[in-house]
Amino acid sequence: MxxxxxxxxxxxxxxxxxxxxxxxxxxxxxxxxxxxxxxxxxxxxxxxxxxxxxxxxxxxxxxxxxxxxxxxxxxxxxxxxxxxxxxxxxxxxxxxxxxxxxxxxxxxxxxxxxxxxxxxxxxxxxxxxxLRREPENLEVGTLRAQQVPACVVLTVGTDCNTGKMTTALELVREAAGCGIESRFCATGQTGIAIAGWGIAIDHVLSDFTAGAAEWLVLEAGKDKKVRLIAVEGQGALAQPVYSGVTLSLMHGCLPDAMILCHRADQDKIEVVDTPMPPLTEHIRLYEEAMRLVKPAKVKALAINTRGLEQEEALRLLEEASRSTGLPATDPVRFGAEKLLEALLREDLRKIPLYSGGPAS
Amino acid sequence: MxxxxxxxxxxxxxxxxxxxxxxxxxxxxxxxxxxxxxxxxxxxxxxxxxxxxxxxxxxxxxxxxxxxxxxxxxxxxxxxxxxxxxxxxxxxxxxxxxxxxxxxxxxxxxxxxxxxxxxxxxxxxxxxxxLRREPENLEVGTLRAQQVPACVVLTVGTDCNTGKMTTALELVREAAGCGIESRFCATGQTGIAIAGWGIAIDHVLSDFTAGAAEWLVLEAGKDKKVRLIAVEGQGALAQPVYSGVTLSLMHGCLPDAMILCHRADQDKIEVVDTPMPPLTEHIRLYEEAMRLVKPAKVKALAINTRGLEQEEALRLLEEASRSTGLPATDPVRFGAEKLLEALLREDLRKIPLYSGGPAS
Structure with a gap:
């Protein structure tokens, strides 16, 4: 920061x-x-x-x-x-x-x-x-992010503009408040300006996108005291305009857990105007996309309830939680405590790489 | 060509x-x-x-x-x-x-x-x-490839270097031999030199990778007589180094069918050296990654059996076919007839975009 x-x-x-x-x-x-x-x-x-x-x-x-x-x-x-x-x-x-x-x-x-x-x-x-200058000599990503002992959390989304940066920042703030040494990895212009470092990942040659994500995690993990690294996600796997950037980011930063971000009022995918799939479908897609590399799971939901009355917002979060079996909150409105709790429940666990066979 | x-x-x-x-x-x-x-x-x-x-x-x-x-x-x-x-x-x-x-x-x-x-x-x-000069004013991909009436086939792989270019070219050659008007879309240097046009898709800024794939399909589909477009795949979804390029290509060219390419002798993913997942796992991953955009399926397997005796190669293809329920061939060794057959069986069908709800 x-x-x-x-x-x-x-x-x-x-x-x-x-x-x-x-x-x-x-x-x-x-x-x-x-x-x-x-x-x-x-x-x-x-x-x-x-x-x-x-x-x-x-x-x-x-x-x-x-x-x-x-x-x-x-x-x-x-x-x-x-x-x-x-x-x-x-x-x-x-x-x-x-x-x-x-x-x-x-x-x-x-x-x-x-x-x-x-x-x-x-x-x-x-x-x-x-802030937009790329580090020199970016390489392709080759699973080196796994060497970092900290728990890596990636915010992923049901679309662009669903609060992935804000959620990652709120999570880091919450962790700091609990005395957990943590770092924020910025992958977009605004996040970089806030953090004072990072890589605008959508402006990297596509060959090097995963490598850029890997570089960020390795940088954030240099300080061995760090226990939690929150990576700002970009795009969405169900958003065809930017899905490749999203997957590169996932396979480059190798999350141990994902937090799915969503805008409560959104019923279409931006730009392409196709129907917004149910939350359960997004979760399945993100977990499938990690499965053969590192079988990380979505551990919580961060839902932007702006515009809803408080009571309505709470009801919506409860319904999302019920349909997915995951804790859900609006981190801007109600804080990121539930998100951090979901990670601490498994003690900031490190997930091993895919080890062969039909994955879980 | x-x-x-x-x-x-x-x-x-x-x-x-x-x-x-x-x-x-x-x-x-x-x-x-x-x-x-x-x-x-x-x-x-x-x-x-x-x-x-x-x-x-x-x-x-x-x-x-x-x-x-x-x-x-x-x-x-x-x-x-x-x-x-x-x-x-x-x-x-x-x-x-x-x-x-x-x-x-x-x-x-x-x-x-x-x-x-x-x-x-x-x-x-x-x-x-x-040949490597990009078309000017590449845009982001926005599902416009769906406007092309031809059946779009994308060769996908279990890794890099599994014969995706060769399979696409063999398929086009086979189709031409059957009097089916078809086009090859090159996405890598060699394919571009062979075809005389194309885009080296891994050298595009990651924001524009899907747009580049879309551009190729729109170009190939300009001639309304064209019934089959075979797009050369790149990388692999299970290959973390290049998976983002692969997904951009998929969501940009919007295949109606995919052909999975594999090297029979390969038991590790290149570069990262993790175990090669079973064919069924790759198929599931490719279909999942298309599901919320355009639910296309893998329709056939193209397996490189180089180094195997003929009898052994045929046994291996039969085993792959049995385990996946899909036709399998080595297009270099035995021709691409089975691949084309698999597409013609459904009359070069055009798949509609995702229309909401839990997809099939």
């Missing part, structure tokens, strides 16, 4: 959740690191008034005002058209670098490749972290 | 199957197009003596000798270290272009991007076809 004193750069867009998704993610999962948000159109307000997050964090008009809070880091908190840094923001980033801040950039554009910005970073001494 | 009068450029390497895999593929599947093979180290011999293929095709010492056979096309028939065209071959290619031949290049290096070669191609009028 981000820990340095951080300024979020959201000029002109902090009120827009879609554009400022990265900033909202950081405010949600590491608000204690944020000292100010830059957005002249909301200057003078409290971050909570604008975003519903980050109570007590001031929104300021410009970088100069933000510098009064002695930040160490500037995070570009917004997405831009084409993934390019617009000229107005470029000036702010340039000055931040001159002033010695470390700039974290999740846009497609690699800022460290820009000679002027690189020179400013050198003069200031802070540096540029291009 | 390649049809123009073709010279295969295999200088110094025609005796080496590994290096000249592309040339061997063309000699196997469209020998009638080949007028000569260039390799000074085997000049004067018959292609069959050197390769076991292409009886009656002369091996000649250089391009000048090859030109006596009035070729229209020069195909680079070898793979090179780093995928770059070595200087000695570059001279031959340059001269061929000057002389008006169309050059087909399956190497990673894009020859059309080289100003000298491009100029030579322009002067000669033949042109350069860089």
């Amino acid at each position: 981000q820990t340095a004193r951080t300024v979020l750069l959201c000029e002109g867009a902090f009120a827009d959740f879609g554009t400022s998704k990265t900033a909202y993610g950081i405010l949600r999962f590491s608000p204690e690191s944020v000292v100010a948000v830059i957005d002249s159109t909301n200057a003078g307000r409290d971050a909570f008034e604008v975003s519903g997050l980050g109570r007590g964090i001031p929104v300021v008009r410009d970088l100069e005002a933000a510098l009064a809070f002695s930040p160490r880091r500037l995070v570009i908190g917004i997405a831009t058209v084409g993934g390019v840094l617009p000229p107005a923001l470029r000036k702010i980033v340039f000055t931040a670098l001159e002033k010695g801040l470390e700039v974290h950039n999740g846009l497609h554009e690699m800022l460290a490749d820009n000679p002027e910005l690189a020179a400013a970073a050198k003069r200031g001494g802070g540096g540029i972290v291009d | 390649q049809t123009a009068r073709t010279v295969l450029l295999c200088e110094g390497a025609f005796a080496d199957f590994g290096t000249s895999k592309t040339a061997y593929g063309i000699l196997r599947f469209s020998p009638e197009s080949v007028v000569a093979v260039i390799d000074s180290t085997n000049a004067g011999r018959d292609a069959f003596e050197v390769s076991g293929l292409g009886r009656g095709i002369p091996v000649v010492r250089d391009l000048e000798a090859a030109l006596a056979f009035s070729p229209r096309r020069l195909v680079i028939g070898i793979a090179t270290v780093g995928g770059v065209l070595p200087p000695a071959l570059r001279k031959i290619v340059f001269t061929a272009l000057e002389k008006g031949l169309e050059v087909h290049n399956g190497l990673h290096e894009m020859l059309a991007d080289n100003p000298e070669l491009a100029a030579a191609a322009k002067r000669g009028g033949g042109g350069i076809v860089d």
Whole structure:
């Protein structure tokens, strides 16, 4: 997670959740690191008034005002058209670098490749972290993630946008609260900006996708104290547009357990508009897809119940739990305790690789 | 398939199957197009003596000798270290272009991007076809392959290198022999060189892999007379190194039937060295992975029995057929008749997309 004193750069867009998704993610999962948000159109307000997050964090008009809070880091908190840094923001980033801040950039554009910005970073001494830059020499995935002693949990989904990142982050937060050393592995842009490291796994050459997932787990497992690694899933096996990325991620990170994420109100698969299969069908598919490599199981359900009354949400979770035989919660609404419990019930067990014959 | 009068450029390497895999593929599947093979180290011999293929095709010492056979096309028939065209071959290619031949290049290096070669191609009028160049503006796959009325068959495998390209090509050859209009969709370097078009699908950004498979089927289906499209599979769902590519290919090309390819002598999964699961387990996995998108089935087995005595091979095929309930053959040894029969038995049936509920 981000820990340095951080300024979020959201000029002109902090009120827009879609554009400022990265900033909202950081405010949600590491608000204690944020000292100010830059957005002249909301200057003078409290971050909570604008975003519903980050109570007590001031929104300021410009970088100069933000510098009064002695930040160490500037995070570009917004997405831009084409993934390019617009000229107005470029000036702010340039000055931040001159002033010695470390700039974290999740846009497609690699800022460290820009000679002027690189020179400013050198003069200031802070540096540029291009979060989308892949580690060099990625290899194909070859089951090496199994060497990590920690229990690896992968969030999988019934579709894209079902809360896989949020669920993994909530699980890690819950584990930390229980004194369990854990790590979050980010596989998408927002998760990477929140965590400060990771790989945007859908932008890797398809040959190396599993290898990228493997690399993440090996990195997270370097600290031998780590007992739980939560990997952010991508796509869904039943979502034909992205299913290959999903399977590469599964076979690269080699989960010991999966948590199935679902949006309660969804009755069609996005983009292709085919019917949403029942939860039991998704569970069967995920377990089948792991069976001949490492027979991991889905251990819990994380269901996004946004828009439902509390009572209705609880009834829906109970029904999902009944139909699948698995614990179910909405981690945003009710916390991730049930998810962690499901893993602790088996003592964060490590599952062995497939050993031949008709698997269970 | 390649049809123009073709010279295969295999200088110094025609005796080496590994290096000249592309040339061997063309000699196997469209020998009638080949007028000569260039390799000074085997000049004067018959292609069959050197390769076991292409009886009656002369091996000649250089391009000048090859030109006596009035070729229209020069195909680079070898793979090179780093995928770059070595200087000695570059001279031959340059001269061929000057002389008006169309050059087909399956190497990673894009020859059309080289100003000298491009100029030579322009002067000669033949042109350069860089077979690995991706079509521009590839999109994500969105089930559009289902619009193609032809029956789409995908060869899938128990691992990499199980004969998926060969099986697809043998099937198309068998269909052509029966007067069924059919097309081969190449997804790997060798297949592309043989077919003269295709996409090396493992070199696409993972987001676009399914889209690339979709594009191939849509291209092959443009001719409405086509009744059968055989797509060359890649990797295997039980091969964790490449499983994501395999699934993208499946969900992009949307097969109506799958043919499972297997090497009779293989008891471990390559690279990761885990036990080879039984055929029935692979079949179950492939069918499960299609179930919630388009419930296609595995309809036949193509088993490579190389190294076995004829009687032993037949016994093994019978045993595989018995254990799976599917027709089984070795298409290289015994032809692809059984495979085509299995498809015709259901009249090249088109399978509808998943329509909801617990699938069959």
